Every structure is written in C-alpha cells, then in structure tokens.
Amino acid sequence: MVLLLIQWKIHDSFFLNQLFQNLVTFGKKARMARTVEFDQHQAIEKALDVFWRKGYNGTSMRDLTDAMQINSSSLYNTLGDKHQLFVQCIKHYTKRRRALLEERAKAFDSPLKALESFINDVADVVIKDAQGCFAIKTAFEVSPEDKAIQALLKDDNDFTHTFLYTLIREAVEQGAMNEDTDPDLLADYIISTYTGWYELYILHKDPAKIKQLAAFMVRQLLR
Amino acid sequence: MVLLLIQWKIHDSFFLNQLFQNLVTFGKKARMARTVEFDQHQAIEKALDVFWRKGYNGTSMRDLTDAMQINSSSLYNTLGDKHQLFVQCIKHYTKRRRALLEERAKAFDSPLKALESFINDVADVVIKDAQGCFAIKTAFEVSPEDKAIQALLKDDNDFTHTFLYTLIREAVEQGAMNEDTDPDLLADYIISTYTGWYELYILHKDPAKIKQLAAFMVRQLLR
DNA sequence: TCCTTTTTGAAACAATCATTTCAAAATTCA
DNA sequence: TGAATTTTGAAATGATTGTTTCAAAAAGGA
Numbered sequence: 001m002v003l004l005l006i007q008w009k010i011h012d013s014f015f016l017n018q019l020f021q022n023l024v025t026f027g028k029k030a031r032m033a034r035t036v037e038f039d040q041h042q043a044i045e046k047a048l049d050v051f052w053r054k055g056y057n058g059t060s061m062r063d064l065t066d067a068m069q070i071n072s073s074s075l076y077n078t079l080g081d082k083h084q085l086f087v088q089c090i091k092h093y094t095k096r097r098r099a100l101l102e103e104r105a106k107a108f109d110s111p112l113k114a115l116e117s118f119i120n121d122v123a124d125v126v127i128k129d130a131q132g133c134f135a136i137k138t139a140f141e142v143s144p145e146d147k148a149i150q151a152l153l154k155d156d157n158d159f160t161h162t163f164l165y166t167l168i169r170e171a172v173e174q175g176a177m178n179e180d181t182d183p184d185l186l187a188d189y190i191i192s193t194y195t196g197w198y199e200l201y202i203l204h205k206d207p208a209k210i211k212q213l214a215a216f217m218v219r220q221l222l223r
Numbered sequence: 224m225v226l227l228l229i230q231w232k233i234h235d236s237f238f239l240n241q242l243f244q245n246l247v248t249f250g251k252k253a254r255m256a257r258t259v260e261f262d263q264h265q266a267i268e269k270a271l272d273v274f275w276r277k278g279y280n281g282t283s284m285r286d287l288t289d290a291m292q293i294n295s296s297s298l299y300n301t302l303g304d305k306h307q308l309f310v311q312c313i314k315h316y317t318k319r320r321r322a323l324l325e326e327r328a329k330a331f332d333s334p335l336k337a338l339e340s341f342i343n344d345v346a347d348v349v350i351k352d353a354q355g356c357f358a359i360k361t362a363f364e365v366s367p368e369d370k371a372i373q374a375l376l377k378d379d380n381d382f383t384h385t386f387l388y389t390l391i392r393e394a395v396e397q398g399a400m401n402e403d404t405d406p407d408l409l410a411d412y413i414i415s416t417y418t419g420w421y422e423l424y425i426l427h428k429d430p431a432k433i434k435q436l437a438a439f440m441v442r443q444l445l446r
Numbered sequence: 447t448c449c450t451t452t453t454t455g456a457a458a459c460a461a462t463c464a465t466t467t468c469a470a471a472a473t474t475c476a
Numbered sequence: 477t478g479a480a481t482t483t484t485g486a487a488a489t490g491a492t493t494g495t496t497t498c499a500a501a502a503a504g505g506a
C-alpha cells in the first residue's frame with residue numbers, strides 16, 4: 001500500500017504526495033514549524049516566464065532558481081522537480097487564459113461581435129508577445145510521449161474550441177451566420193489559423209501583416 | 224588579417240574556414256592523405272532525423288554520433304560543432320522541400336488545380352509526420368536571437384510564399400479566381416492556416432479533422 | 447524557554463554536456 | 477616502400493546538468 005503510493009508519487013502529482021505524507025503522520029501529534037518564506041504563486045509566474053522564453057529543454061534549474069530567487073532545496077521541497085514545476089506552469093498559464101476568455105465573452109451582447117473581437121484580440125496578443133503562445137511553443141517542443149503535458153495542452157485547446165463553438169452556434173441560431181455553417185469545423189479552422197500567425201510573426205515581425213490576416217479572416221467569417 | 228578570419232570562422236561558415244585553411248597552406252606542396260570514410264550527406268540526414276524528433280536543445284552530441292555512426296572527432300573535423308551541424312540540417316531540409324515543391328508545380332497545367340493539390344498534399348504530410356514540420360518546430364523552439372537560423376527559416380517561408388503567390392496570381396489572371404483577390408495576403412493566409420494543422424494533429428491525432436479542414440479551405444478558396 | 451518540526455542556504459553529488467587531445471590507422475604521391 | 481598528411485577511435489577535458497544532503501535557522505505549541 002505504502003509502496004504503491006510512493007510509486008505514484010514518483011510518477012507525478014503533488015496531491016498524492018501530500019496524501020502520502022498525511023498517511024505517514026497520521027496519529028502523530030500535529031505540530032507547526034517554520035513556514036515557507038517565498039510566495040509560491042509569484043515563484044511559479046517567474047518560472048513560467050523563463051520556460052516561456054527558453055523552452056523546457058533550454059531551461060536549467062539554475063535559470064529557474066535565479067529567476068524565482070529561491071534555493072533549489074526549497075524548490076524541490078515545495079514545488080517538486082523540473083518536470084512537476086513545468087506542469088504547474090502550464091496549469092497556471094492555461095488557467096489564466098481561461099479566465100481571460102470567459103471574462104471577454106461576457107463583455108459582448110452579440111455572439112458575432114464577440115467572435116470578431118476574439119479574432120482581433122488574438123492578433124493583438126500575437127503582435128505584443130514576440131515569443132509566441134506558450135501552449136503552442138510547448139506543443140511543438142515537448143515529446144509526444146509526455147502524456148501528462150500533452151493532456152494539459154489538449155484540454156486547453158478543447159476549452160478554446162468549446163468557447164468558439166458555442167459562440168458560432170449561437171450566431172447561427174440567431175441568423176447572424178449562414179445556417180449551413182458547421183460550428184465544430186469552423187472552431188477548429190479559426191484555432192488552426194491563428195496558430196500560424198505566431199510563426200509568421202516570429203519570422204517576419206510584421207504587425208501590419210498579422211492585422212491584415214485577422215481582418216481578412218473576419219471578412220470571410222461574416223460573409 | 225588572419226585574426227579577422229579567425230573571428231569570422233568562430234562566428235560561423237565552413238566556407239570561410241576552408242578559405243582560411245587555404246591561405247595558411249598556400250605555397251606548401253599539396254599532398255593527399257587519408258580520405259573521409261563516412262558519407263557526409265547520409266550523416267546529415269541521420270542528424271536531421273534526431274534533431275527533428277528531439278529538438279535542438281533536447282539533442283545531445285551523443286545522440287547525434289550514435290545515430291550518425293561516427294566518432295565525435297570526425298564530426299567536429301568535417302561538419303563542425305553542434306550549432307553548425309544544425310544549420311546544415313536546416314539547409315538540407317529546406318532544400319529538399321524546395322525541390323519537392325518545384326517538382327509538384329510542374330505536374331499541373333492549371334494553377335488552380337496546383338493550389339488545390341498543394342493544400343491537400345500538406346494535409347497528407349501533416350497526418351503522416353506525427354512530429355510536425357521541422358521548420359515550424361524549430362521556429363518555435365530556437366531563440367529569436369539566433370539570427371542565422373532565423374534567417375534560414377525566413378528564407379524557407381518566403382520561398383513557399385512566392386510559390387503560392389505565383390500560383391494565385393496566375394489563377395486570377397486566368398479568371399479562375401476572383402479578380403479582387405490579394406495574392407500576397409492569400410499566400411500568407413494559406414501558410415498560416417496549415418501551420419495550425421500541425422499543432423491540431425499533435426494534440427488530437429485525428430486525421431479526419433485535418434482532411435476536413437483542408438477540404439473546407441479549398442472550398443473557401445475556390446468560391 | 448525549550449522541544450519539535452520544517453525551511454533554508456551552501457555545498458556536494460554523480461551523470462551528462464559539448465568539445466578537445468593525441469597516438470594509431472589510413473591513404474596518396476614520390 | 478617510405479615520407480607526408482589527414483582521419484579515426486578512445487579517452488579525457490572542464491563545465492554544467494538535475495538533484496540531494498545536512499547542519500543551521502526559524503517558528504509554533506507546550
């Protein structure tokens with residue numbers, strides 16, 4: 001039983017790690033001790049920034065501890081090893097983006113307006129972030145065998161898909177879009193199109209080009 | 224003068240390296256010696272395969288020498304260091320793709336048919352290569368500060384752009400496409416769209432989805 | 447205040463990294 | 477064949493990799 005839990009802990013999951021600790025210390029007198037000094041949330045944001053710039057394989061633990069301003073022993077003691085930290089960074093990133101999306105969706109009364117705004121917003125983000133979307137970068141860098149990360153990225157992608165799918169379906173129902181529109185297909189189409197904008201911008205650094213592509217896409221969509 | 228050449232050599236370029244060697248040995252009796260045993264062309268293809276799978280930072284020199292089946296001293300003596308080898312792999316990859324594109328273009332009498340075939344071909348390649356396009360992967364992985372690699376990728380992208388641009392312009396001139404089509408914009412649009420297919424396929428591994436997207440794109444294009 | 451528990455900092459860890467060294471092997475021309 | 481020259485293989489280079497160790501510092505509860 002205990003061995004099984006250790007096995008799990010090695011695989012991943014800090015939740016199970018804590019569960020394991022709770023089992024071990026169960027029955028003992030619970031006693032407080034020295035508290036963690038650094039802000040974990042802030043530390044993860046710093047780590048995300050480094051991973052984003054340098055990629056997973058391009059980032060060393062020293063890069064991380066330097067940026068996070070904590071000792072490696074503290075890092076391993078609280079956030080886990082390099083891979084676990086990376087997982088947390090992805091979770092942090094996707095959660096942040098998710099919140100942003102949901103907030104934006106509420107700001108529009110018409111689904112079509114929301115769609116149009118979404119596309120133009122993406123163009124703005126592409127131009128602002130010279131280093132590209134963290135999720136897309138990671139999808140291309142990390143090995144397909146890393147199922148844990150692959151699943152997180154897929155979830156993120158699925159969320160965006162559902163978000164767009166819902167807007168498109170609403171727009172169709174309202175008669176604002178052509179009634180033979182396939183919301184599923186169109187959602188994928190939009191997602192795959194703006195992924196390419198990141199690459200184009202990395203290579204050409206031409207904001208006007210991205211803006212034109214976004215405008216062209218909106219024109220095609222609304223027709 | 225000699226110092227300047229050494230400076231250049233360190234920066235990059237095996238051409239300059241050889242030029243430098245020629246200058247040094249100038250006047251000496253030229254005498255042949257042991258010849259290189261391994262096939263450089265084949266070795267570069269093996270190296271490309273490894274870089275493609277693992278990325279630049281994820282690949283070690285041992286990975287490379289193992290796959291290429293040569294000793295590291297031979298590798299450094301002929302192809303250069305890790306970065307120089309990577310540059311040669313990119314050149315090899317883009318050259319190969321360039322040749323393939325040009326060959327395909329000739330096979331069609333109508334530019335519109337060629338365009339349609341191009342899009343469907345890309346979809347097939349996306350589905351076949353589970354690891355995605357090497358140039359796109361590299362664009363997202365390698366630092367924007369690596370100007371040498373960035374330039375090679377930009378050239379490759381520009382070539383595809385010109386290829387598509389020409390076909391579109393011809394199609395418009397023939398009256399096969401709408402006369403208010405902007406060939407420049409549409410070429411970028413096609414390129415950026417299929418870039419996203421790679422990401423979508425990495426995450427979902429759904430061939431039907433990619434095929435549908437390609438068909439949808441052709442439909443939009445021809446309208 | 448002292449005991450218990452946890453976090454921290456500095457150092458150390460073995461493994462692996464890219465790269466170099468150098469003698470032995472190989473090859474051509476005289 | 478032998479001198480000249482280059483490639484090869486094996487080993488070694490020092491630096492850096494991710495991770496661990498452990499004593500000292502810190503903090504709450506008795």
